[in-house]
Amino acid sequence: MDLERRLRFFWRQNRMIRRKQSLIFMALFSALAVPGAHAQQSTTPAGGATTAAAPSVGKVTQTVTVTATGETRVVQTVNRTSMLQAAPGTSPIKVVAQLPSVDFTTSDPYGAYEWATRISIRGFNQNQLGFTLDGVPLGDMSYGNWNGLHISRAVIDEDVGRIELSQGTGSVAMASTSNLGGGLEFYSLDPADKRSFTLDQSFGSFDAVRTYGRFESGLLPHDVKFYLAGVYQGSNKWKGHGQIGQWYAQFNAKVVKYFGGKAVWTTYADYSNRHEVDYQDLNKIWEQKLGYHWDNYGNWQEAIQAAYACDGQGSYPSPVNTLAANQDPCDAAYYAGSGLRRDFLGYSALKVAVTPKLLWRVTGYGHRDDGRGLWFTPYTPSPDGSPISLRTSEYGITRGGFLTSLEYDGTRNRVKGGVWFEGETWDLARRFYATSVASPMHSLYHFPKNPFATQWAYSFPTTVYEFYLQDEYHVTPALTLAAGFKTEETNTDGKLSPEVLSNASYKPGQYAQGSLESGKPFLPQVGVDWKADKHDELFADGSYNVRAYQPGGYGYGNTPWGTTQAGFDQLKKTLKPETAWSEEVGYRRNTKRTSIEVSYFHVNFNDRLLAIAQGVGIQGFASILSNVGGVTTNGVDAAATVQLGHGFSLYNGATWSRSVYDNNIFPAGQAEMYTKGKVAVDAPEGLWKSELSWKQRHFFANLSSDYMSERYFTYSNDGHVAGRFLANAGLGYHRALLGEVDGLKIQFNVDNLTNAQYYSTIGTNGFIYSDPLSLNDNTLQVGAPTTAIGEMSFRF
Incomplete structure (x- = not known):
């Protein structure tokens, strides 16, 4: 159940929440999202992931979510399991390179050297794509970025919960002035319920x-x-x-x-x-x-x-x-x-x-x-x-x-x-x-x-x-x-x-x-x-x-x-x-x-x-x-x-x-x-x-x-x-x-x-x-x- 439905459910059930508040928060709020949630991504909670990131059969593998059922456009996801299996320090943008239509190049081993890190998708280069973190605009992520910053500087690699890629058509709600083509939406982890x-x-x-x-x-x-x-x-x-x-x-x-x-x-x-x-x-x-x-x-x-x-x-x-x-x-x-x-x-x-x-x-x-x-x-x-x-x-x-x-x-x-x-x-x-x-x-x-x-x-x-x-x-x-x-x-x-x-x-x-x-x-x-x-x-x-x-x-x-x-x-x-x-x-x-x-x-x-x-x-x-x-x-x-x-x-x-x-x-x-x-x-x-x-x-x-x-x-x-x-x-x-x-x-x-x-x-x-x-x-x-x-x- 995604965030929107959880909030509506609790709105209806407010009396029960007051009586059983601690149980409800532990059971249902462990993976609440920041802006940008999508219902079909229930296995990797919107806005991030808790310490559990179990893939769903037929949709998520240890590598990628190949399909996003019900979407009217191509939307694919790299989940947390895949990111954690990459070498430590690997830029999240390098992990996305395994998806179709993504042309990724870099001259350093980790994909973090900004001068030479490039991502192109369907003929559009990096400064013609859109990028956000938890819905917040990152600009065009080019070197010497004038309206944002590179994802490697916006969040620690281990704190990324998931990445969504729209190869051809970014979301109409995406906060970007550069996305002529697709967009990359990064989501940070939410805090876990367990200390x-x-x-x-x-x-x-x-x-x-x-x-x-x-x-x-x-x-x-x-x-x-x-x-x-x-x-x-x-x-x-x-x-x-x-x-x-x-x-x-x-x-x-x-x-x-x-x-x-x-x-x-x-x-x-x-x-x-x-x-x-x-x-x-x-x-x-x-x-x-x-x-x-x-x-x-x-x-x-x-x-x-x-x-x-x-x-x-x-x-x-x-x-x-x-x-x-x-x-x-x-x-x-x-x-x-x-x-x-x-x-x-x-x-x-x-x-x-x-x-x-x-x-x-x-x-x-x-x-x-x-x-x-x-x-x-x-x-x-x-x-x-x-x-x-x-x-x-x-x-x-x-x-x-x-x-x-x-x-x-x-x-x-x-x-x-x-x-x-x-x-x-x-x-x-x-x-x-x-x-x-x-x-x-x-x-x-x-x-x-x-x-x-x-x-x-x-x-x-x-x-x-x-x-x-x-x-x-x-x-x-x-x-x-x-x-x-x-x-x-x-x-x-x-x-x-x-x-x-x-x-x-x-x-x-x-x-x-x-x-x-x-x-x-x-x-x-x-x-x-x-x-x-x-x-x-x-x-x-x-x-x-x-x-x-x-x-x-x-x-x-x-x-x-x-x-x-x-x-x-x-x-x-x-x-x-x-x-x-x-x-x-x-x-x-x-x-x-x-x-x-x-x-x-x-x-x-x-x-x-x-x-x-x-x-x-x-x-x-x-x-x-x-x-x-x-x-x-x-x-x-x-x-x-x-x-x-x-x-x-x-x-x-x-x-x-x-x-x-x-x-x-x-x-x-x-x-x-x-x-x-x-x-x-x-x-x-x-x-x-x-x-x-x-x-x-x-x-x-x-x-x-x-x-x-x-x-x-x-x-x-x-x-x-x-x-x-x-x-x-x-x-x-x-x-x-x-x-x-x-x-x-x-x-x-x-x-x-x-x-x-x-x-x-x-x-x-x-x-x-x-x-x-x-x-x-x-x-x-x-x-x-x-x-x-x-x-x-x-x-x-």
Whole structure:
């Protein structure tokens, strides 16, 4: 029984609740949810999961929920059991990679390195998808996120209860201004009813160490329960020199209180402090001539020598001196780079059963982020004569908002509507700090101070307004129709800071200022679900979505503000926000032993915005933003889980998808780019995922594989990386009771079993039109080698 029905039940049974309050709370409220509950997910309670996460036969395996019965769209779930069987410290977003249509890439072993972590679904990349945690918006989760934060910083991995993925059409109620396509909804664990303390210790390859602890209060007087959790993880990069340590500390707290069976109040808080040393972006020539393990110098004197050589003085250090002049030895390596992030995220949510059929929800949230992207550049010398300076991208987010909704559950109609408002200020600056010939003078792990120059500094105040309304009408017990729409408006004003405007070197019109509005007054979503019998059903849906403009300065993504004032003023006359119409039709079958889903999807992506990069990424030149037309995607995906007996289950997911450009590109001042009919960059046509799982009494094991076909990294399709195949394995022992220990788990995981060498993430420095020899754009990263990690967990 889901949260809404529980609240309505208790509303009717208020007298009985008062008489038997403690029994009812223990038996029925142990898995109450935060906003976003769905009735069909009863085995993994909405808003999280208690310490028990038993799968239901025919729907949930140890891997995924293949189907979501009764949904008019594709909705699939990764449950807590699957997440706990991944290697400790594995990003929740990496676990989702086993689902169909999901293209996931990363260059670190755990999928947590934000610069190179990418997820694409049905032709849409990460910043065109939607992401939420317990209903709270996370923005587009891109690097240098302007309106949220990455899921790995929003919640500790072990505190995630479940993940829901909508591959093609995100929920009409999803709080997102970026979900042109699907959406990922993460749900944190609720506190358990039983008091306990969990300690989890793991060690692994590359000096990895992770310590996690969680204290559960259990159900206290006045119907309150809470948990406090913390984690520290440290490891080295799997390649590189010098400062290569990666570490973070994170803390979560969650409190749930019940009010007489009519309401539940939830408060959640998260603090994260993350330090990541960068892997160098590569091209094929560098990887071939300098080696698979090539990375930044990490040695200051070598970096100084290379910077002088870049200016035409002397020679490059070995082995960069083997590169020809046209193979860009200047950018083959820098001293180092890193990303630093400090975040605080919190929300408070209330659910009230106003009447037996009417449920009200309201959530208020706030988020503060301070971040730095550090990069030692040879293109801007320091004032004292050093040929290198420290270049930073400096971020600051202050945002807050609320979501409120009403849901009426009648005999045949389930009507829901709601409002989302967010106010935000995003500060972004590009600054330079001095180094000396003798030393870098700055650590990769600390925010630098006292810049000698500021290239640009912006403030982007933004407001978001969204309203949605939807009705699910049960025509018959077998036939459901759903129709709804949302209205979305985003207003962003780009303002140069007084620091820049008062600078003697500032030239009026050098950088863009001004406001832009995006959104649409009517974004419809329709769907139908027909149950042919108790095992089989057909569904179809369609939706229209819009994406807000991305703020930023020179060389910063697809931003309209990354140009001059004249360029911006010209853009405003014709600029349109990106939109997409998505359609899908599919079939589901659920029996005791099998669960199958097959769907066909079609997407028209219109008014695609593209910033044509000028120079290499570290130079930060102005980009040329253009409306480059549309992309058409057609594809089929399928997923099936079979219970084989004797504790074995087999999952397979397959996708064929083709995304092609509809138009040629006519960038201002450049030759026509012939892209019509070309396959979209970073959009593999074939994906295959498989996992064999086994569980017998206290032991469990799994063997998984992941195939991805070739991907293009140029718009003309003359540059590509080959397909790749990865295999992973896990083995463990779990026992609920063992003497004084309430829970014991021992687990061992190995990723990339065959030690495959492959190109992982592409497009880290954007994409260009043509690069057949992979000489002109260092935008590739290679994948991590075999990684092993062992874990021991106790619960007392």
